[in-house]
Amino acid sequence: MMARPIFHNAFCDLLGIEYPILLAGMGVGGRATPPRLVAAVSEAGGAGVLGCSGLSPEETRRRIREVRSLTDRPFGVDLLLPVRIADAPDTRSGVREEIRRRFPEHAAFVQTLIQRYGLPEARPADETVVNIEYAKRVLEVVFEERVPLFAAGLGDPEFLLPRARAQGMKLIGLSGSVRNAVRQQKSGVDAIVAQGTEAGGHTGTVATLPLIPQVVDAVSPTPVLAAGGIGDGRGIVAALALGAQAAWLGTAYLVAEE
Ligand SMILES: Cc1cc2nc3c(=O)[nH]c(=O)nc-3n(C[C@H](O)[C@H](O)[C@H](O)COP(=O)(O)O)c2cc1C
Structure with missing residues (x-):
C-alpha cells in the first residue's frame, strides 16, 4: 500500500507504520481494545495498542497471539505500571x-x-491487583512475545529500557504534564504521549490544546503523540499542527463495531 507522504513522518518510520494514528491502550478489564480492533487499526496502517491493564499474564499472552494471528504489522501493549511499589x-x-x-x-x-x-x-x-510482582509477570510476557511497542500508562518505564533496546521494542510513556514529560524524556523513552485532561482518567489538569505545544517544545526532538479529545481527522490534523508527530485516540474507537 502506498503511504500518503503528507501524513507519513519520522515517527511512522520509527514504528514502521504508514499513518501517525494510534489506538490508545485502554484497559477496563480488556473490554475496550479487543485484539480484532487492535489488529484492524494496525492493518489499516496505524498502530493498535492492546490495553492489558488488569489482565492476567496468561490472558495477556493469549491476546497478543490473537493480534499476531490477524496482522503481521506493528502493534503495542499498554500497562498501568505501579507508581509506588514498595508498600502497595x-x-x-x-x-x-x-x-x-x-x-x-x-x-x-x-x-x-x-x-x-x-x-x-x-x-x-x-x-x-497491580503490584510489582504482577506487573513483572505481565511484562515478562510482553518481552517474551516480542511485542514491537510498549506504552506505560502510569509509572516510570525507565527500568525497561535496556531490555527493550536489546530486542528492538519501542517504549512510550504517557504524561499529563510538562514536568513528567521531561522526566520521561530524560530517561530515554522513544516517544511521549502528551495526554490532555480531556483524556480522562490518569491525566493532569492541563487541556490538550495548551499541553501539546508545551510538551513538544520541552522534549524536542523526542516525538510527541497528542491525546485527549481527538475525535476525527480534523483533530488529528490539529494535533500535527501543534507539533505532535502522531495522534493517540481512545474514546473515538470505543464506538467501533466488533
Ligand atoms: C475507557 C478508557 C480506558 C482507558 N484505559 C487506559 C489504560 O488502561 N491505560 C492507559 O494508558 N490509558 C488508558 N486510557 C487513556 C487513553 O490511553 C488515552 O489517553 C485517551 O483515551 C485519549 O483521550 P480520548 O479518549 O479523548 O481519545 C483510557 C481511556 C479510556 C477512554
Missing part, C-alpha cells in the same frame, strides 16, 4: 481499605452516591 497492597480489598484510610472524604462521597442512587456496593474479587 496485594489485593483488591487491601486497596479499598487503603483508599478508605488515606482518602476518607472521597470514600464518604462515594458512599453518598451509592445511597442516593440505590447502587449496590462493589464487591471486587479478592485477587491480586
Whole structure:
C-alpha cells in the first residue's frame, strides 16, 4: 500500500507504520481494545495498542497471539505500571481499605452516591491487583512475545529500557504534564504521549490544546503523540499542527463495531 507522504513522518518510520494514528491502550478489564480492533487499526496502517491493564499474564499472552494471528504489522501493549511499589497492597480489598484510610472524604462521597442512587456496593474479587510482582509477570510476557511497542500508562518505564533496546521494542510513556514529560524524556523513552485532561482518567489538569505545544517544545526532538479529545481527522490534523508527530485516540474507537 502506498503511504500518503503528507501524513507519513519520522515517527511512522520509527514504528514502521504508514499513518501517525494510534489506538490508545485502554484497559477496563480488556473490554475496550479487543485484539480484532487492535489488529484492524494496525492493518489499516496505524498502530493498535492492546490495553492489558488488569489482565492476567496468561490472558495477556493469549491476546497478543490473537493480534499476531490477524496482522503481521506493528502493534503495542499498554500497562498501568505501579507508581509506588514498595508498600502497595496485594489485593483488591487491601486497596479499598487503603483508599478508605488515606482518602476518607472521597470514600464518604462515594458512599453518598451509592445511597442516593440505590447502587449496590462493589464487591471486587479478592485477587491480586497491580503490584510489582504482577506487573513483572505481565511484562515478562510482553518481552517474551516480542511485542514491537510498549506504552506505560502510569509509572516510570525507565527500568525497561535496556531490555527493550536489546530486542528492538519501542517504549512510550504517557504524561499529563510538562514536568513528567521531561522526566520521561530524560530517561530515554522513544516517544511521549502528551495526554490532555480531556483524556480522562490518569491525566493532569492541563487541556490538550495548551499541553501539546508545551510538551513538544520541552522534549524536542523526542516525538510527541497528542491525546485527549481527538475525535476525527480534523483533530488529528490539529494535533500535527501543534507539533505532535502522531495522534493517540481512545474514546473515538470505543464506538467501533466488533
Ligand atoms: C475507557 C478508557 C480506558 C482507558 N484505559 C487506559 C489504560 O488502561 N491505560 C492507559 O494508558 N490509558 C488508558 N486510557 C487513556 C487513553 O490511553 C488515552 O489517553 C485517551 O483515551 C485519549 O483521550 P480520548 O479518549 O479523548 O481519545 C483510557 C481511556 C479510556 C477512554
